Amino acid sequence: MEGDSAGGSAKTARDRSYQAILPIRGKILNVEKASIDKVLANAEIKTMINSFGCGFSEGYGNDFDIAKLRYDKIIIMADADVDGAHICTLLLTLFYRFMPELIYEGHVYIAMPPLYKAIPSRGKEEYLYDDAALERYRRKHKTPFTLQRYKGLGEMDAAQLWETTLNPETRTLKSVEIEDARLANDVTEMLMGSDVPPRKAFIYEHAQEALLDV
Amino acid sequence: MEEQIIRTEYSEIMQKSYIDYAMSVIVSRALPDVRDGLKPVQRRTLYDMHELGIRYDRPFRKSARIVGDTMGKYHPHGDSSIYGALVVLAQDFKMGIPLVDGHGNFGSIEGDGAAAMRYTEARLQKITQEAFLQDLDKNVVAFQPNFDETEKEPEVLPARIPNLLVNGSEGIAVGMVTSIPPHNLGEVLDAVIAMIHDGSLTDQQLLEYIQGPDFPTGGIVVNKSELAQIYSTGSGKIRVRGKVETEKMKGGKECLVITEIPYTMLGANIGKFLNDVAALVETKKTTDITDISNQSSKEGIRIVIELRRGADPEYIKNLLYKKTRLEDTFGVNMLAVADGRPETLSLRQILEHHIDFQFEVTTKKYQVMLDRELKKKEVQEGLIRACDVIDLIIEILRGSKSQKQVKDCLVYGITDGIKFKSQRSQKQAAKLDFTEAQADAILEMRLYRLIGLEIDALMEEHKKTLANIENYTDILNNYSSMADVIIRELKQFKKEFARPRRTQIMDAEAPVLEEKAPEDIPVVFLMDRFGYARTVDESVYEKNRESADTENRYVIHVSTSQRLGIYTDTGKQHLLKVSDVPLGRYRDKGTPIDNLCNYDSSQEMVINVLPIEKAASCVILSVSSSGMIKRVEGSELQVSKRTVAASGLAEGDSLISFYPVRENSQIVLQSKKGFLLRLPVSEIPFKKKAAVGVRGMKLSEGDTIEACHLLDAQEEEPVNAAKLPSDEPAGTIRAGGRSVVLSRLKIGTRDTKGTKPRG
Incomplete structure (x- = not known):
């Protein structure tokens, strides 16, 4: 699965014997706000349903069957910036609302591409996956180093992408699980639903915790 | 290294991702900073131009260079958003004070886009340099590293003028929007000076300096008295009108000339306005407009509406204010980022923030x-x-x-x-x-x-x-x-x-449209069995009477000031203004009544159409399929709601008949299984229209009423009833496979089974 401008390198990078890439252009529809026929009319969503092979819980045949899922891991791979985060929430909403078993049975993962690459003048370069790692790196390495920030997956070439994000030997994944089903439902409704005031209140309340992206 | 899997809870990751996204959009994308009134993309573009030395007294430089440089150094997002920001900064019809001097096609007031960035050129305006980019070398504002820590960029520009007010701002963030109108630079500066002298000035007192918004497109703000409230709360609705003048034309005709548009009409909405005016003419809302043309040019806006000789220009003006976006509302929500948080600010708070910053x-x-x-x-x-x-x-x-x-x-x-x-x-x-x-x-x-x-x-x-x-x-x-x-x-x-104010601020009455009693022309309403309706002149009807009567199910003599009631099997009455029905030639097909009133042909069926005004003096008989009957005063149908219940119905019941009857008339109820019951109308009780009624005929299991016949239908019925196609001669019906002469039936009593004529 993919953000926007990196489908090509991801296809080159994967191990085609057991990895498939489905590029998704831009932001998908917010299914929480859209009507079911609009959801089903959406080309991006249709492709997703077809490629998962396990049907759909509503409309579209009502034929969801987790046994037919074609892949063991569905990995959301989005840019490591806030728009990537947004795409992530949109996709998770889709899965949660229409194919919840995918999440309940632990098939949904989120890839973690690196945020930075530190290139010291001597020695080995290192990928850093979040800001905390960058801080640690700064403390450990007093010598000056060049920092490359990855805005999008498109900035990495195929080899790098394989090494950092795709290779099952080295990659880091976040598995998405639901323990508190009620909370999951409430959160989805609040964040993605069409009722604005609760969302606004949430934003004000949590404003300080946000990691800003400039 | 092994594959690492970090377990995360769905709701946590949703919340975390969402708040990061939402706050980033709010703080560093869609909302302006209260201090310099700029969004990050604007600030970065201006700072980049400053760094490149594209000053007002130097030659123009290609926009593409500015965009590329800004993108590479400070703004790692799409090039179109940067160029879009640059273009708007240069548009004198959008900005109170343009901050960029554009050369080439930077778009037009009518919504045409700017030329591609490889064509256009730009440089800073003098005021941008002097009021936004001075003293950056004197450490007046904090600098922060750019996205890859190779450059430094200012967190905020040291703006010397309250740009948030002068140029306003518009932005859609997540869960919140901002919309601040532009103001007059001179007035705003006066207010700042006054407030530096006396920090205790109230919003009310500040409005003595700042009269209200000052749109670059001019126009007239007509709710002056509400401005105090809007500016002290930071949100509200400003009503703004375009400026209209009356000019004499050759031959004694007059025309209306729109010389200033409301700010909200900027861009593609001008075209929409022209269409709206054309639609007014097409739908016969007015017949006084003969032509409309957009003659806007470099001299400014000029939309000419030609009027018919003898038309009342004031009336048309009011019509335009009321029915088109020539009068519009500008929704104000003065939301900006202050101290790193989005906040809705009052006028006073904006100025306070500005002065503190100064x-x-x-x-x-x-x-x-x-x-x-x-x-x-x-x-x-x-x-x-x-x-x-x-x-x-x-x-x-x-x-x-x-x-x-x-x-x-x-x-x-x-x-x-x-x-x-x-x-x-x-x-x-x-x-x-x-x-x-x-x-x-x-x-x-x-x-x-x-x-x-x-x-x-x-x-x-x-x-x-x-x-x-x-x-x-x-x-x-x-x-x-x-x-x-x-x-x-x-x-x-x-x-x-500073330049003189362009928008007039005043209090004006809401436009009153004395519904000029639309001339009351007698017409004939025709509706065929497919629901296509039209009206024709009486003379036209007379000429085609024969075919009109056979081709149409409903033929009703009305006048254009009257209304019709459409009655459906679901027991509803839909109002239809005769003036809304297209008046056409006899051969016109007409318009489906679905489009003229709330009637929905996929949900219900028309059982009758009555002229409401004439029906007021009549008594209406209502019959439902389960045999419930009642009489209703016609005056009860006189309502102004577009859709009301014409008759109360029990669950699953439907309306069969709904037409006027006389006191001395008689009716015959006919059931599906062939039972007939003749009743004098006088036996049927009067009920309110929402009532279900009383049982008219006892029905056996599974039987329903099929029809209700009027025994003595006379030519001069008070109002026309539905014409049902029938091969039977008048006074007879077909029941149980044979002809029955209604007047031969025995008169029965209410709530009996009736008789079944045998062969």
Whole structure:
């Protein structure tokens, strides 16, 4: 699965014997706000349903069957910036609302591409996956180093992408699980639903915790 | 390394991702900063142009270069968003004060886009340089590293004018939007000055300086009295109208000329407005407009609406205000980022933030300038003293082996290792106590500075420096002195850049449309069995009477001021204004009534159409399929709601008949299984229209009423009833497979089974 401008390198990078890439252009529809026929009319969503092979819980045949899922891991791979985060929430909403078993049975993962690459003048370069790692790196390495920030997956070439994000030997994944089903439902409704005031209140309340992206 | 899997909870990751996204959009994308009134993309573009030296007095540079440079250095997002921001900054019809000087096609007021960025060129405006980008070298604002830490960018521009008010802002963030109208620079600066003098001014008092918004498109704000409320809460609705003038045309006709549009009509909405006016004519809302043309040009907006001879221009003006977006609302929500948080601000709060920022910037600026002067003073004092002992210094220089020796001697009086001509010199040298900076300056000094006049010049400069220091210290230490400096600067800006107000502010009545009693023309309403309706002139009807009567199910004589009621099997009455039905030629197909009223042909079926005004004096008989009947006063149908229940119905029941009857009439109820019951109308009780009614006929299991016949239908019925196609002669019906003459049936009583005619 993919953000926007990196489908090509991801296809080159994967191990085609057991990895498939489905590029998704831009932001998908917010299914929480859209009507079911609009959801089903959406080309991006249709492709997703077809490629998962396990049907759909509503409309579209009502034929969801987790046994037919074609892949063991569905990995959301989005840019490591806030728009990537947004795409992530949109996709998770889709899965949660229409194919919840995918999440309940632990098939949904989120890839973690690196945020930075530190290139010291001597020695080995290192990928850093979040800001905390960058801080640690700064403390450990007093010598000056060049920092490359990855805005999008498109900035990495195929080899790098394989090494950092795709290779099952080295990659880091976040598995998405639901323990508190009620909370999951409430959160989805609040964040993605069409009722604005609760969302606004949430934003004000949590404003300080946000990691800003400039 | 093994594959690492971090377990995360769905709701946590949703919340975390969402708040990051939402706050980033709010703080660093869609909302302006209260201090400089700029969104990050605008700030970065301006700063980049400043760094590239694309000043107002230098040649234009290609927009693509600016966009590329901004994107590469500060704004790692799409190029279209950067170019879009640049274009808007240059549009004089969008901005109160354009901040960029554009060359080439930067779009038009009618919504045409700018040329591609490889064609257009741009440079900064003078005011941008002077009021936004001054003193960046004096550390007046904090700088932050850019996205890859290779450049520094200012967190905010040191704007000297309250740009948030002057240029306004529009932005859609997550869960919140901002919409601030532009204001007049001169007025806003006056308000700032007044508020610096007296910090306790209320919003109300501030409105004496700032009359209201000042849109670059002009127009008229018509709800002056509500502005105080809007500005003190930071949100509300401003009503703005376009400016319309009346001009005489050749041949005694008049036309309306729109010379200023409301700000909200900017862009593609002008085209929409023209279409709306055309639609007014097409739907016969007015017949007085003969032509409309958009003659806007470089002289400005000019939309000409030609009127029919003898038309009332005032009436048409009001019609346009009321029915088109020539009067529109500008929704105000003064949301901006203040201290890193989105906040809805009042006018006063915006100005307070601005003034605080001014004092902060000015303090930093003068602190830096004072430090520079103090350094200068130190050096000057050193040089002046050095001139007095220049012979000794030369002796030290000549007697030393290294620069360090000389410096140590000048600063600390260490004379070790220096050869002096005399003991006295050495003693004097030991007393020297120049500062490091002074010693450096002395060593760097050129010999020509020893000329008498040069020394005088140095003294003169020193005096100036001392005066500056005194001045700067005063500014830094006294609020009023700093206020004076700021005010002087603001007055300078006002003198140079302010321009007269363009938008008129007043209170005006909401446009009243005396529904000019649309001339009451008698017409004939025709509706065929497919629900296509139209009206034709009476004369047209007379000419085609025969075919009209056979081709249409409903033929009703009405006049254009009247209304019709459409009655459906679901028991509803839908109102239909006769004036809304297209008046056409006889052969016109008409318009489906679905489009003219709330009737929905996919949900319900028409059972009758009645002229409401005429029906008022009648008594209506209502019959449902389960056999419930009642009489209703026709006056009850006189309602103004577009859809009401015409008859109460039990669950699953449907309306069969709904037509006017006379007191002395008789009806025959016919059931599906062939039972007939003849009843005098006088036996049927009167009920309210929402009532279900009483049982008219006892029905056996599974039987329903099929029809309700009027026994003595006369030609001069008060109002026409539905014409049902029937092959039977008048007064007879087909029941149980044979003809039955209604008048031969026995008169029965209500709530009986009736009779079944046998063969």
